[in-house]
Amino acid sequence: MAFEAPSLTLKYGSGREASAEGREALLKGRLAELQLPTAADVHEKYPAFVDASSIFVSGSLIWGWAHANSDLDLYVISKEPFVAGPGMETFERHVSTADPLIWITLGEFGPFRTDIEIWREEQVDEIIDRFAKGVPNQEVPDIGMSEHDMLHRLVSGAPIAGDDWFAARRDAIRAGSFGSWLAESKKLDAEGFLEDVAGLLASGDEHAAVIAAREAFNRSLTGLLALYGEYGVSPKWNFKRVLSAQPAEISKDEAWELITMKGCYEQPGAWAEHAAAVATRLLIAVEEKTA
Template sequence: MEFEEPGLDLLFGSGREASEVQRKNMGEQRLNAGAVPGHAELVASYPELSSAICTFASGSLTQGWAHGKSDLDLFVVFQDAVQKSDLHNLELLEVRVSTTDPVSWIALGELGQYRADIELWRESQIDELIERFSSSPDKYTVRPNYAEQDLLYRLSQGVSLAGDTWLAQRKETLLASAYGPWLAESQKLDAEGMLEDVEGLLMSGDGESAALAAHRGFSMALHALLALYGDYSSSHKWLYRRLVAAAPTELTLAEGWAALSMSGCDGAPADWAGKTAALIQRLLTAVEKRAL
């Protein structure tokens, strides 16, 4: 039996990143990139997007956290429903959402040195999502799915490429809504469940599993706290950077990094789990107080 070098079978994209040399070159270009491509470049490459009422960028490139594999995350908002037949030059992935119009699209293309992930939304869909949280939600409120929660996060952090007033108004409405407290409460409940697991695992003598549960619970508790500081992201890889950016008074950077990196866990996982559980409880208490 002879070993065959694995190939890269791309589901989407034109294949510019299919070879190792091309991937390396594109990575270097991304690390040394200048300004993020704007609305004019987008419309020049994809004229079918020219009728948008707002275009904004979001993600690591706009936050100064880009790396050699970063994609360009763009969000294009239309007044009318987007018809697949009108989008000739883009590879499309349909996304089902919980709004009255149940379909949004992710278009995969290229813009400059970037692979571009372009989400296509209707104005009415975004307004409907924000309106759900115009007051405190109750048990009848439809929970946003992952795609919708990600959209609201990207909207809150978006950098306008076209339609500045539209974006500014939606940002202001979203940040003043009950969405942040709702998101914090959701993460808080998850963290409380994980705390129960930590306690049970310690009682059974399984220190290693207790430590892993405590690490997960800390991440949930930190997400809950950050949501009350206007950070609606669900991304774990940027969690320490997000902690630095938010600078919550309830947690020092040293405490945060020690818990995220599981510092001191190797020698005594049960002890680490117990100490981290106490830190989680402290954060959850702070979330309760801040949410009042």
């Protein structure tokens, strides 16, 4: 019996990463000067997006924080419900809007894997309206990660089509209460962890106190940065957000030492007390700025 090599049919992507040569070529492309797709590039590859109200890119590639394995995050906004074109592989995701269905499709542009989120105008506007100027923070319902990400990516992204639509929504988010709501939300989370720190230290559990203090600090920092227009919540970008926002309440050196947990192994109790004290200081600043 002759041996037959197994075959593999890919649902997503071209398979260029299957070989060492392909991976090396893609790596070189990702590390080269960034060439974003144009509207014409997107329309040619995905004719279903020709009538989109706006197409924008966001994520680490746009922010200048990309690494060798970064993806390209592409967002497509349409008036009408999305209908997949020929050859498009898509899957559903649900969000907390009246029409709960958004679509995700995976593809490639140049050397980059590309995640494409497809939203309707009404869905985006519904989320933005929850944080319209004058809406009290405590009356805004909690939102999921997809909704948070859309607001964050709109503010920090760059349009490649539908500039006017994009600019109007970006400005509405900035003028609304999303930043103060996010700051208040993180403040409440941090306060819970600070209570844990105090209880754990009183009980002599210094190691668990370190973990709770780290969480309190990360959340208090995220809340503070939200008031500076930095709406991201991923801890891996905390220091870069500090460098970008340059908040008056904490220096980059102090932030770096706490983000990297300098000294926590040698003196866990003392580190937990210090991190909790800095977190408290940041939360007081958040309270003063949102009062």
